[in-house]
Amino acid sequence: MSQHLPSFPDTNADWFQQITNTLSPDQLLWLSGYSYGLAVAKKPQPLADGLAVASQPTPESISTTAQHLPTAQHLLNAAPLTHNTPPSDASALPLTILYGSHTGNSKKIALRAAEHARKNGLKPLLHDMSEYPLKNLKQERNLLVVVSTHGEGEPPIAAEDVYAHLHSPRAPKLHETSFSVLALGDKSYLHFCKTGADFDAQLENLGAKRLVPRVDCDVDFEDSAEAWIEASVSALLEKSGAAKNSTNGHTKHLYSTAANDSAQQTTPYSKKNPFPAPLLEKIQLNGRGSEKETFHLEFSLEDAGLVYEAGDSLGVVAENSPRLVEEVLEAAQLSSTATLGEALGETTLAEILSRNVELTLLTRETLTKHNEYAQSSELTAILADTDRLKSYLYGHDVADLLRAFPAQHTPETLTAILRKLPPRLYSIASSLKEHENEVHLTVGAVRYEVGGRRKEGLASCFLADRVGVEGEVKVFVERNEAFKLPQSAATDIIMVGPGTGIAPFRAFVEDRANDGASGKNWLFFGNPHFTTDFLYQTEWQQWLKKGVLTKLNVAFSRDQAEKLYVQHKLLANSKEIFAWLENGASFYVCGDKNRMAHDVEAALKLIVQQESGTSPEKAAEYVKSLKKQRRYLEDVY
Ligand SMILES: Cc1cc2nc3c(=O)[nH]c(=O)nc-3n(C[C@H](O)[C@H](O)[C@H](O)COP(=O)(O)OP(=O)(O)OC[C@H]3O[C@@H](n4cnc5c(N)ncnc54)[C@H](O)[C@@H]3O)c2cc1C
Ligand SMILES: Cc1cc2nc3c(=O)[nH]c(=O)nc-3n(C[C@H](O)[C@H](O)[C@H](O)COP(=O)(O)O)c2cc1C
Known part of the structure; x- marks a missing residue:
């Protein structure tokens, strides 16, 4: 194979061939992207119509480029852009699209907006907010912002710095900027689309002019997002004649789009057209007498063409009772x-x-x-x-x-x-590598009483009560970019998943076992009682025996007089946890967002503070930096 390839431009290149011979196809593809990125940073020139690069590479720009061009898929996706011949007016109009995303929805829309803009002859520059050089803001002339809201009305981690900068005394005046904001959110939250609304208001406060009004999207965002993209691009095109001569001062930016979904799917099924998945098995995981009701469900994906990765979620379309x-x-x-x-x-x-x-x-x-x-x-x-x-x-x-x-x-x-019925998401509890053509879930039935009326959660009780084996449930795969295993199989992981939070960690461990990953795996699990609520107990014991699970710590909160939770188990293992983190481990949390996720984060800060003898502020910075490095990852709900 190699004799058909161009030779390396160095006469003493044996070393290069020796290295490449040892690499797997995936590693070679990664290397191609990596070296492409380096070349971009070293050669400041337009790569292709519609794509421009930084004229002065900075250390950030090199790493950004390298990070974002890691797959051949990406290069293949970018290639057709070279065939675009944009109309001259539009191509002269600068456009930057900024996205702030956690699970990937805003990113998907931003990519789509860039594609639509390019088809219309514009040359959009696409930036993940977490990698956007803040100093560029004041030079932006046309800015499209796509951003979600997380926490209790807070910006996603990726958008925190841009958000803070815009709201700080250092925020630039933006009188020459036109902008529009697409806000992603969920109407079941009180602070619906707050981050997008804040961006919109603050850009206006700083003097920028709206191209088209902000659009706030609920979970079924596709149609509204598409309408916003079309309206924004039309407004830009209208503007392009007038703007033709005003683009000279615009600095060229680094082309920094992110790699597309690695799990490219060839399937007719999607959120808009969910797959009717046959239910193969349903098992109550709690023992008799438990106050919890957790189900393990196995669905067939046979012939659906749907693929997923550990960390992704499954969308479930349910019917009201x-x-x-x-x-x-x-x-x-x-x-x-x-x-x-x-x-x-x-x-x-x-x-x-x-x-x-x-x-x-x-x-x-x-x-x-x-x-x-x-x-x-x-x-x-x-x-x-x-x-x-x-x-x-x-x-x-x-x-x-x-x-x-x-x-x-x-x-x-x-x-x-009434609100249009949104699907519910469930963390996928299986790896395709272990269960070909199947997807498994761990679902806690939501039942409670208010004002003398018995209430049932829509989807959890639909799955618990109204779907039987051989019945079908409409499902789709929802990628979650914010909750993925580390890129390196050698990286250690710490997983904290009490209750149904255990689900993605079953997928993680199965995945790593199948890959023969050398990284160590440490699981913290908690639930009320050992005898009735130890979800997947025998599986964990098997993984421990096989050495795939390195350590397992459990907290059964009601088996003793004092309540005992996963955060207490973390604190009890303070020294070792800190050592794992210092050695590069990634830290994962899944499950209850209201209390558990906060308590676990507080415990981790305390661990860092104790073990490194630092101040609470420095410990908080340490944890924040883990989040920024995507080494502290949460899938909480
Ligand atoms: C990314 C993601 C992954 C998830 N993964 C999982 C998973 O793996 N397993 C899992 O079980 N769930 C998971 N969830 C949660 C899941 O999506 C649903 O939110 C959950 O099953 C409840 O949905 P439902 O339709 O059954 O209940 P709904 O009809 O949505 O009702 C829930 C609502 O009932 C009310 N309520 C609940 N309890 C009480 C109470 N005691 N008192 C008063 N009001 C109450 C609250 O308003 C609550 O919002 C995940 C969520 C997300 C976003
Ligand atoms: C833990 C969590 C908290 C959320 N908080 C809010 C919120 O306060 N307000 C809101 O409108 N949407 C909220 N959402 C919904 C997200 O904004 C919505 O799912 C969005 O599509 C995510 O886009 P992204 O993938 O680009 O981050 C929340 C979602 C999660 C998982």
Whole structure:
């Protein structure tokens, strides 16, 4: 094979051939991307139509380029761009697209925006906010921002620095900048799309002019995002004639798009067209007498062409429970057989309430829209008070709302106030390398009582109660870029996964076992009781025996007088955890975001503080820097 390749431009090149002979195809592909990146940084020239590079390479630009061109797939994806011949007006217009993403949705949209802009003759520069040189901000003339919201209305880690810079006294004046923001979020959070809204307001405060208004997207963001991309690019094209002569001062940037999804899928199935996956097995993982109800579910992906990686999630499309549908109809005093007109194919109201709209959760928007019909001063007061709103939203459903604040709804107005039913995500608990054509989940059934009414979580109870083996569930794969195994198989990992948080770690360990990864694997698990709640106990014991799992620490919170949680087990192993981290280990946390994730982070800061004899502030910086290096990764919900 090698004799057909061009020879290395060095007459004494035996050393080069010796090295390349020892590399696997994947390593060679990586090397091609790496050297391409270095070449880009060393040779400051346009690479292709639509792509420009930094004229003065900086240490960051070299590492950014190298990091972002690691796969041949990326180069293949970039190649067709060289055939673009942009109309001259548009190509002269500078455009920067910035994305701040955690799980990858904003990045996907930003890539799509760049593609659309290029097709229209623009030369977009695409930047992950975490790698964007802040000093470039003041030179931006046209800026598209795609950013999600995480935590409780906070920017994703990748966007933190740009966000802080824009809100700091050092923020540049941006009177010559035009911009638009696409905000990603989830209406079930109180601070819906807050980060995008903050970016939008602050860019305006700094003098920038809106190209098109901000768009806030709920979890079904695809259509709104596409409309925003088209509107933004159209606005830029309109502007391009006028802007033709004003681009001279624009600095060339590094081309810094990220590699595309490594798990390229050839499948007709997607979030918009989910795969009806047959349920192969369903096992209750908790023993008799447990207060928990956790299910292990195995689905077939045979013939679906769907692939996933350890760390990804599975989207599940569920239907509302017939009992809740009935309760809602009764509370609204509407008939189940009422129809909604031709546009919906004469579908009955009961069908719409089952499949299309959210009934178990309420959002601020639903309350606001409902109050247009209810005209309740009490509901108005709740909506005006964030604390009351937060507490009302927790645990009340659509039937509660309709009963407490009655209104005269028609089938049309009732469905119009409700949120479109979003799928639920579940961390994938299997590795394709261990279970070909299958995907496994670990699902905790959500059941609780409020105001004397028994409540059931939509998707968890759909899976627990209403789908049997041989039944089918509509699913899709949701990539999670923020929760991946380390690139090097030699890196040690520490996994903290109490409760259903254990799910992705089953996938991680299976994956590493199949790869023969040399890195050590340490698992922390917790649940109420050893006898009833030790999820996947026999599997962990097998992995320990085989040496794949290096260490396992468990915290059964209610097996002794004092409550014992995973964070206590972390603290009890302080010295060794710090040693692993200092040796380059990655730290993973999965499960409850409200308490566990905070407690674990606090414990880790304490460990760093104790073991390195540093201040709380320095320990916090250490943990922050782990997050920035993507060595502290969370999959919390
Ligand atoms: C990336 C990701 C991965 C996830 N992985 C997993 C996983 O591996 N396993 C897993 O089980 N879940 C996982 N989840 C959570 C999962 O997506 C669902 O949120 C969960 O199953 C509940 O959804 P549901 O439809 O059953 O309940 P919903 O219909 O969404 O109802 C849940 C709501 O009920 C209310 N509620 C719940 N308990 C109470 C209470 N005691 N008192 C008052 N109100 C209450 C709250 O408002 C809560 O938001 C994950 C979530 C994400 C985002
Ligand atoms: C732990 C967690 C917290 C979140 N917090 C919020 C929030 O406060 N407000 C909001 O609108 N969306 C919130 N979201 C929803 C995300 O913004 C949404 O899933 C978005 O599509 C993610 O985009 P990304 O993949 O680009 O990060 C949260 C999601 C998760 C997993």
